[in-house]
Amino acid sequence: MAKKLISVTVNGRVQEKAVEPRTLLIHFLREELNLTGAHIGCETSHCGACTVDIDGQSIKSCTHLAVQCEGSEVLTVEGLAQAGVLHAVQEGLWGGLGGTATAGS
Ligand code: FES
Numbered sequence: 001m002a003k004k005l006i007s008v009t010v011n012g013r014v015q016e017k018a019v020e021p022r023t024l025l026i027h028f029l030r031e032e033l034n035l036t037g038a039h040i041g042c043e044t045s046h047c048g049a050c051t052v053d054i055d056g057q058s059i060k061s062c063t064h065l066a067v068q069c070e071g072s073e074v075l076t077v078e079g080l081a082q083a084g085v086l087h088a089v090q091e092g093l094w095g096g097l098g099g100t101a102t103a104g105s
Helices: 025-032 088-096
Strands: 004-010 013-019 051-054 057-060 073-075
Touching: 013 025
Parallel strands: 004 073
Antiparallel strands: 004 013, 051 057, 051 073
């Protein structure tokens, strides 16, 4: 299948990539951009492990195609830190799991 060039701003950085039209956003983030903070859980839109923000709206990235994000701004958990300081969500993930959470797992 022919790939489509998309331009998406992810965590403040413009990303231009050629993707297959069927590529789910979660796979685009994890496999193309190596942003593994959003996880693949159920892939049926029930668990929320894949949640990211698109243009300020929380969505489940297992239900969106990467091509649907053309021109959008995507924010993942990796993009929440500001000036090197972890966001409360990041702190919660780290502290709530007893320091055993590993980014990229
Ligand atoms: S992977 Fe469970 S809601 Fe997306």
